[in-house]
Amino acid sequence: MISSVISVVVADDEKLVRAGIRGVLETAQDIKVVAEAATGSEALRLVHQHRPDVLLLDIHMPDGDGLATAEMVSKHVPSTAVAMLTTFTHDRYVERALHSGAVGFLLKDMEPRALIDAVRSIAAGDAFLAPQVTRSVLTTFRERDPRRANRARTRLAALSDLERKVLRLLAQGLSNAEIARSCHMSEGSVKAHVSRMLVKLDCANRVQLAMIAYDAEDNY
Incomplete structure (x- = not known):
């Protein structure tokens, strides 16, 4: 804290x-x-x-x-x-x-x-x-290696639908508070989802989560 x-x-x-x-x-x-x-x-x-x-x-x-x-x-x-x-x-x-x-x-x-x-x-x-x-x-990351998209989509299969929604908003640059308002949940719940995604996707921080999300999709 x-x-x-x-x-x-x-x-x-x-x-x-x-x-x-x-x-x-x-x-x-x-x-x-x-x-x-x-x-x-x-x-x-x-x-x-x-x-x-x-x-x-x-x-x-x-x-x-x-x-x-x-x-x-x-x-x-x-x-x-x-x-x-x-x-x-x-x-x-x-x-x-x-x-x-x-x-x-x-x-x-x-x-x-x-x-x-x-x-x-x-x-x-x-x-x-x-x-x-x-x-x-983030576009540069994907363009350097087109295989990133397939690898990223495979990794995202481990997430629930709600986690994927939170991740999509995170990748767009929204803060926890903004994600909470968008998803009609508490900020604490958003933090919990982010923490679980960090473990599931073996990421050190939110930026690395966003990189995977951006690799996997074309509409971020």
Whole structure:
């Protein structure tokens, strides 16, 4: 369970970028940047030290790049949600980042309010992909290997009809609260369905669930 104040570590090799992100996030009373890192190894050390709710991590980092750091954090400090930062809407490292356990993919030029909302969403357990990259990222996954669709459909056969409905909405980017309203159930019930799907489909997080759903269908 996250605390009433969301703790964040910001990792980027550009000092001005870190300062800008800190400045935006700390306009929100419920978010506190507890540390900043300029390298991947420093980010990993600070995550172990502070155990933040969210790590905002640049994809391209010196001394232990962001991708390797994301994998290490997801493996050793799973309570910290990792969101990757980038300036690119198309990035050849996105797939590895998401498979490494990242639950967010944010653009550095996104609107301040959108950044705050994204951090809140990620801290609450939801996934967040910047709208500009969601479809291009997930479409790229399917186009690289057409066999993904058959494999994904086989995996989804393990889900109930209601779980598939929840998954479809999750893949469209809806939060737990929005899924609950759409399905006329409690938010707690949605969380329970998502937890069961994570186990059934052997996924680490919501983004990986969404990737399977998008692979399996053409209408996400």
